[in-house]
Amino acid sequence: MTPSPLLFISNGTAEDLIGARLAGLLDHKIRYSPLVGEGLPYAKLGNANRVGRVLSLPSGGFPFGSLENLKADLGTGLIGNSIGQWSDATRGARGAGAVVVVGDAYALMVGTVAARLNKRPLIHVQPLLSAQYLDGLGVRGALRELNALGANLPMPYELRLARGADAVFVRDAATQRYYQQRGVPARFTGSFAMDVLPAPERELDLSENRPVLALLPGSREDHRESLPVMLRAAALLPEVTPLVAWPHDWEAVTLPQGWTLNIQNDAEALAVGDGAGIPLLRGAFGAVARAADLAIGTSGTANEQLAGLGIPVIAFATRGPQYTEGFARRQGRLLGAALQVVEGNPAALAAQVRAVLDDRSRRGQAALAGLTRIGLAGALPLIAAEIERLAENKKNT
Incomplete structure (x- = not known):
């Protein structure tokens, strides 16, 4: 039947x-x-x-x-x-x-x-x-x-x-x-x-031995404000390998002033500016998440998934519609030490990335908080x- x-x-x-x-x-x-x-x-x-x-x-x-x-x-x-x-x-x-x-x-x-x-x-x-x-x-x-x-x-x-x-x-x-x-x-x-959380969708080129910084602008319209800030912050961090997990069409990419987007194919593009070239990867969130050592995110679920993998997440509030100051505070209470909310400017974000990477104890506390608060x-x-x-x-x- x-x-x-x-x-x-x-x-x-x-x-x-x-x-x-x-x-x-x-x-x-x-x-x-x-x-x-x-x-x-x-x-x-x-x-x-x-x-x-x-x-x-x-x-x-x-x-x-x-x-x-x-x-x-x-x-x-x-x-x-x-x-x-x-x-x-x-x-x-x-x-x-x-x-x-x-x-x-x-x-x-x-x-x-x-x-x-x-x-x-x-x-x-x-x-x-x-x-x-x-x-x-x-x-x-x-x-x-x-x-x-x-x-x-x-x-x-x-x-x-x-x-x-x-x-x-x-x-x-x-x-x-x-x-x-x-x-x-x-x-x-x-x-x-x-x-x-999807399985890794493809192999990533990570031949350079540097920490991977996942940039997670999210699926909501917050990305129009947050992606340019993330890109400028990543350009200040030559010691990391930044990767943007991009969930939208290329037409939706908002770049900092003076930057250009070089589209290589449907799955990958390169944002170029301030002396940096930062890959944007479509259909590769699972691969980026599992490769990351640290993340900057203005996302709801994606931030939680990275924390659940034991990866420290840095966040900053936008004007919305989702990742407002109130939402950031709430997610901070949810994730505890796994999430650090800082001022939304490139210099502050870059400084926070360096502070986390330089502090093994802090990374351990963040990993423990994410694993226990999100669960398996x-x-x-x-x-x-x-x-x-x-x-x-x-x-x-």
């Missing part, structure tokens, strides 16, 4: 990636409802069909990252299209074996309605919240980050919704304890971020087995 299709609901770039990787482990046809963007990782599966409309937001899915983000998203029809997505997801859950939510409290609300109206099992994969965001936050810190309150800790309504799910999976052991103390039987089975891979196969079990039980009832 053909297994029933499964509905995946996710709301963000990393969430789509995790959801698609999880869906690929399941022997089911997949329906997917991406609440932000097009859900491109699902489309690559071959057995997946999108349910409902596409909502492309200027903020990239961070409407509450700043007032400017919210205004821009509202101007593109955020409210009307979001309401429409609820009915899309509910329709997509009809006849599904289970509803799988990969995302935050909002995605869980949509998934809860879709699952309950269709009497389907509900699985929540929460890759965003971490109890470690509360480390050293305090009352003053919480007041300063009121716009991110629901991102720092689960709100009472999210815990109530999670108690109604058939299975809940969280990103680390500290969060499992936090949820369980509040009556949610959540499980930590491994790191989602490390599960979706292995979550998604266990979650896939639980989804199969719940879907099969529903079919037999």
Whole structure:
């Protein structure tokens, strides 16, 4: 008998990636409802069909990252299209074996309605919240980050919704304890971020015996501000081999004034300026991540993945939409000694790179913090087995 299709609901770039990787482990046809963007990782599966409309937001899915983000998203029809997505997801859950939510409290609300109206099992994969965001936050810190309150800790309504799910999976052991103390039987089975870290895609030319500095401008529009700063910082560091893990088309590259981009092929280009030539590599994030000795990043998941590999990460805030001052502070609490946030100018970044490379003890502390706070891979196969079990039980009832 053909297994029933499964509905995946996710709301963000990393969430789509995790959801698609999880869906690929399941022997089911997949329906997917991406609440932000097009859900491109699902489309690559071959057995997946999108349910409902596409909502492309200027903020990239961070409407509450700043007032400017919210205004821009509202101007593109955020409210009307979001309401429409609820009915899309509910329709997509009809006849599904289970509803799988990969995302935050909002995605869980949509998934809860879709699952309950269709009497389907509900699985929540929460890759965003971490109890470690509360480390050293305090009352003053919480007041300063009121716009991110629901991102720092689960709100009472999210815990109530999670108690109604058939299975809940969280990103680390500290969060499992936090949820369980509040009556949610959540499980930590491994790191989602490390599960979706790709294997090295190709061999890199690293013949020169110098530390490798990974530059991670990220998949959000922050790269237009952060990449030029990273390039100028790397040009001040002739003692390292800088490599940019570039996730966009070459047309999206923003260079410092006076620099040029020499495109060699679809996978590699060279940014030239200030006496330096710095490679930009497309489709090579896994290779760059594993070659790195140190990283400069303005990325969410990529920064966490490098930290999870034991690699120290240096970060600086941008004007957004994602890697704002508040986001940088939050990621600093999450990663502890694995992340150092400094002033966003080339000289400060170069000085920090040298300070980390010259201090073996500091590198050791960063590695330990990243490995313990992010955790090991292995979550998604266990979650896939639980989804199969719940879907099969529903079919037999």
